[in-house]
Every structure is written in structure tokens, then in C-alpha cells.
Amino acid sequence: MRRETYNEFRHLCRAHNLAVTHQRQRIFEAVASRPGHYSPEEIYEQVKQDLPSISLATVYKNLKTFIEAGMLREVSLHHGAWRIDANLHPHHHLVCTRCRSILDLDQDLLAPVKLRGKLPSGFKLEKFSIEIQGVCKACVASESRTHN
Numbered sequence: 001m002r003r004e005t006y007n008e009f010r011h012l013c014r015a016h017n018l019a020v021t022h023q024r025q026r027i028f029e030a031v032a033s034r035p036g037h038y039s040p041e042e043i044y045e046q047v048k049q050d051l052p053s054i055s056l057a058t059v060y061k062n063l064k065t066f067i068e069a070g071m072l073r074e075v076s077l078h079h080g081a082w083r084i085d086a087n088l089h090p091h092h093h094l095v096c097t098r099c100r101s102i103l104d105l106d107q108d109l110l111a112p113v114k115l116r117g118k119l120p121s122g123f124k125l126e127k128f129s130i131e132i133q134g135v136c137k138a139c140v141a142s143e144s145r146t147h148n
């Protein structure tokens with residue numbers, strides 16, 4: 001584990017009252033050390049290289065714990081797959097409708113979103129999370145290749 005990631009992990013655990021275990025450290029590292037939006041299965045495959053005896057259920061359980069503590073975030077669930085996001089900075093998502101890849105979009109790239117009226121059913125707003133759907137660069141390239 002990189003020194004900064006390790007220090008950040010210890011610091012976050014202390015702040016959220018979580019025991020610092022070797023398993024948790026490995027799971028957190030698998031997400032935080034590479035930018036991206038990973039499925040629990042992908043994280044499990046990564047962690048298993050160091051901890052061959054770890055189970056997928058343990059990975060799920062710890063990811064849930066991290067998310068509840070606010071140490072990681074989840075990407076919206078409506079594409080049917082759970083994805084974990086290590087980027088805690090406020091941001092939106094660009095979602096490719098072909099390959100389902102997800103890219104971060106800094107929130108400064110959008111004008112601030114505002115409500116025109118009250119939300120229905122007494123819903124209390126916490127934050128806006130915008131999902132922009134389109135076609136990623138790789139898919140655009142492969143589609144123009146097949147058309148030529």
C-alpha cells in the first residue's frame with residue numbers, strides 16, 4: 001500500500017470508529033489506489049491476489065461498512081450493478097450507453113443545478129448527482145471503424 005493511501009485509511013478508520021484490520025486495508029486499497037468505478041466482484045478479484053482465503057461476502061460486507069461510514073461512495077444503482085466509487089469529491093458521471101463505462105465529470109463543468117419549486121412528497125434534498133448518458137471515445141472509435 002502506498003504510504004499516503006495507508007495514512008489516509010488509518011485516519012479515516014479512526015474518524016469513523018472502525019477497527020483497522022488487514023482485510024479492510026486491502027479492500028480499501030483495491031478501490032482507492034486506482035481511479036475508477038468498480039464492481040464488488042472486480043474488487044474481490046484484486047484483493048484475492050493478496051488474500052487468497054477472503055470471500056466475496058466479506059468484500060461486500062466491508063464495502064457496505066465503508067460506504068455507510070462515508071469512506072467510499074456508491075454509484076447510482078439503476079443500471080442494475082453495484083459500483084464502488086473512490087472519488088469522494090463532488091462530481092457527476094458520464095455513462096456510456098454502449099459499454100456501460102463510467103467517467104467522472106467535475107461538478108464545475110456544469111452550471112449549478114437549482115430547483116424551481118418544492119420537491120414532491122416532502123422529499124428532502126441532499127445533493128444533486130447528474131448522470132450524462134452518451135457514447136464514450138472508445139465506443140465512438142470502434143463504431144466508426146465498423147461503418148467504414
Ligand SMILES: [Zn+2]
Nearest residue numbers: 096099136139
Ligand atoms: Zn463505451
Ligand SMILES: [Zn+2]
Nearest residue numbers: 085087103104
Ligand atoms: Zn465517480
